[in-house]
Amino acid sequence: MQISSFPSISSTEFEEACYQLENKFANKKHLQNDWLSVNVVQNHDTKYLRITRVLANKKSQKSDPWEKCESESLEEEEEEEPDPEEFEEDDAEALRHRPSDTDEAVLEYDIILSPSYQVPVLYFSIKDPLFRYPLTTETLYEYIIPEHFRRQISDVGVIGGITLTVSSLSILEAVLEVLDALLKKCSKYSLCFRLEECV
Amino acid sequence: MSTARDLAHTLQKRVWDGSIPLEIRLASADCRSFDDSDPYLIQFPRLSYLAFLIPRLHAFLSRFLIDPDVSPTECWLEYQGVPLKWHYPLGLLYDLYSGSEPAYPSGGTGRRDEAADEQDSLPWKLTVHFTEMPMDQLFKLDVDGKVLHDAFINSVKEADFLRNGTAKTVMSLSKEDSTQLWEGVKQFRPSIYNPINQKLLNPQGSNLRHLPIKLYLPHASSSIKDSTPTPGSLRVVQTPITPALSSRQPQTVGTALNQILPTLFPSRRSPLLAQAVLHGAILPLSTPIEDLTRVGAYLDGWLHIVIVMMG
Numbered sequence: 001m002q003i004s005s006f007p008s009i010s011s012t013e014f015e016e017a018c019y020q021l022e023n024k025f026a027n028k029k030h031l032q033n034d035w036l037s038v039n040v041v042q043n044h045d046t047k048y049l050r051i052t053r054v055l056a057n058k059k060s061q062k063s064d065p066w067e068k069c070e071s072e073s074l075e076e077e078e079e080e081e082p083d084p085e086e087f088e089e090d091d092a093e094a095l096r097h098r099p100s101d102t103d104e105a106v107l108e109y110d111i112i113l114s115p116s117y118q119v120p121v122l123y124f125s126i127k128d129p130l131f132r133y134p135l136t137t138e139t140l141y142e143y144i145i146p147e148h149f150r151r152q153i154s155d156v157g158v159i160g161g162i163t164l165t166v167s168s169l170s171i172l173e174a175v176l177e178v179l180d181a182l183l184k185k186c187s188k189y190s191l192c193f194r195l196e197e198c199v
Numbered sequence: 200m201s202t203a204r205d206l207a208h209t210l211q212k213r214v215w216d217g218s219i220p221l222e223i224r225l226a227s228a229d230c231r232s233f234d235d236s237d238p239y240l241i242q243f244p245r246l247s248y249l250a251f252l253i254p255r256l257h258a259f260l261s262r263f264l265i266d267p268d269v270s271p272t273e274c275w276l277e278y279q280g281v282p283l284k285w286h287y288p289l290g291l292l293y294d295l296y297s298g299s300e301p302a303y304p305s306g307g308t309g310r311r312d313e314a315a316d317e318q319d320s321l322p323w324k325l326t327v328h329f330t331e332m333p334m335d336q337l338f339k340l341d342v343d344g345k346v347l348h349d350a351f352i353n354s355v356k357e358a359d360f361l362r363n364g365t366a367k368t369v370m371s372l373s374k375e376d377s378t379q380l381w382e383g384v385k386q387f388r389p390s391i392y393n394p395i396n397q398k399l400l401n402p403q404g405s406n407l408r409h410l411p412i413k414l415y416l417p418h419a420s421s422s423i424k425d426s427t428p429t430p431g432s433l434r435v436v437q438t439p440i441t442p443a444l445s446s447r448q449p450q451t452v453g454t455a456l457n458q459i460l461p462t463l464f465p466s467r468r469s470p471l472l473a474q475a476v477l478h479g480a481i482l483p484l485s486t487p488i489e490d491l492t493r494v495g496a497y498l499d500g501w502l503h504i505v506i507v508m509m510g
Contacts, residue, residue, distance in 0.1 A: 044434060115437040115438060115439065116357045116360055116361050116411075116437065116439075117357070117360060118439075131334060134334055134339055
């Protein structure tokens with residue numbers, strides 16, 4: 001796929017890239033277990049790409065003792081029943097609630113063509129039935145941005161590389177890392193998201 | 200001619216002086232005396248951001264709060280169930296949600312008596328909450344004001360990029376200038392804000408490429424399946440708009456709207472289905488849009504125009 005006015009990308013080119021990525025994922029999704037879905041979404045006259053994955057819990061959740069206990073038990077390869085006495089002081093509501101698949105938080109990456117910058121921009125949002133991840137910079141850097149990119153992104157320019165309104169990452173390797181692993185030889189598609197130089 | 204410059208200066212001052220009386224009451228769910236707290240009354244600038252009120256609101260209402268230790272960062276405002284976004288200036292929020300009739304150009308006819316309409320809609324009655332912030336619709340502010348600053352400067356950067364094809368001007372502002380710009384916004388003082396904003400509007404060696412315009416269509420239903428419309432849902436539309444047409448004629452509000460929303464604005468000269476509202480006033484379609492951005496932009500450099508249906 002050619003991009004006629006690099007680094008800008010037209011809406012037609014952007015849509016084509018989105019559909020090609022959607023198709024590529026459909027063919028290769030069985031090779032991985034990180035991403036849940038890749039879909040082209042239409043909203044009025046605009047199309048964009050939505051990638052979803054389960055949000056990994058990178059540190060123990062002190063507010064959710066059941067989940068902590070389960071992850072520890074898996075690491076030790078032993079079956080341990082959580083000790084109810086350990087949680088007597090906890091909120092009774094939390095005790096009655098047991099984690100299940102439906103309680104998983106889902107991370108949504110929306111890749112949208114910016115009408116201002118004419119390049120793809122990346123939005124993050126978290127859909128969590130238990131509201132454990134407030135929409136703050138801390139959540140972004142702790143749970144979403146890979147550790148080896150945090151310093152680079154936070155040090156970019158006056159505003160940093162990410163804001164809570166528009167996630168116009170100046171470094172998109174966090175996404176490309178996974179994209180490349182998934183798509184292997186599709187470096188021409190990674191170009192679509194390497195347009196940070198113009199901003 | 201000094202006349203044109205004087206007119207521009209007068210218009211800019213009128214825009215800066217625009218303000219809305221607010222009556223803010225504490226939500227009964229957060230109030231120890233149910234709904235018997237004192238209202239907070241203030242005349243607040245249209246161009247400014249409601250987030251700047253939070254410290255004063257929290258201090259004023261703390262004696263009424265069920266939980267007086269609640270952090271000010273838990274504060275959020277709503278109008279008739281619609282959470283008010285922190286990064287939208289007050290004037291935009293009012294044009295979007297108040298239901299107030301906009302002012303018509305002299306000689307135009309509004310649908311209702313203007314005085315009666317003002318009585319109904321002013322002061323604008325808002326509700327402040329300190330619990331159960333709708334996290335899917337609002338971002339949480341921080342105590343240092345960095346979140347709002349971040350959102351503001353990002354909007355300034357985007358406007359700069361649209362105008363010049365590069366965000367170099369704002370990205371290369373010195374720390375002092377960047378701080379001064381934000382101080383000018385926080386304190387709402389044009390003497391502090393304008394010198395830096397002028398640097399952004401007049402970069403050396405750069406021609407104006409596009410104009411920073413966003414159009415807001417309230418109550419638009421989403422075309423995404425299975426989505427539940429949220430209160431105050433709206434559609435934000437934006438397309439790069441050049442200062443002049445290909446015929447070298449200046450771009451007007453009418454030509455721009457005809458390009459961006461041809462279904463709602465089939466005529467470039469006469470509004471048939473909808474009107475454009477900025478700072479509470481109907482925009483004549485003949486208004487040259489480059490001049491409008493210079494005198495009527497909000498503090499982030501954008502024309503935030505609300506589209507209202509006629510009839």
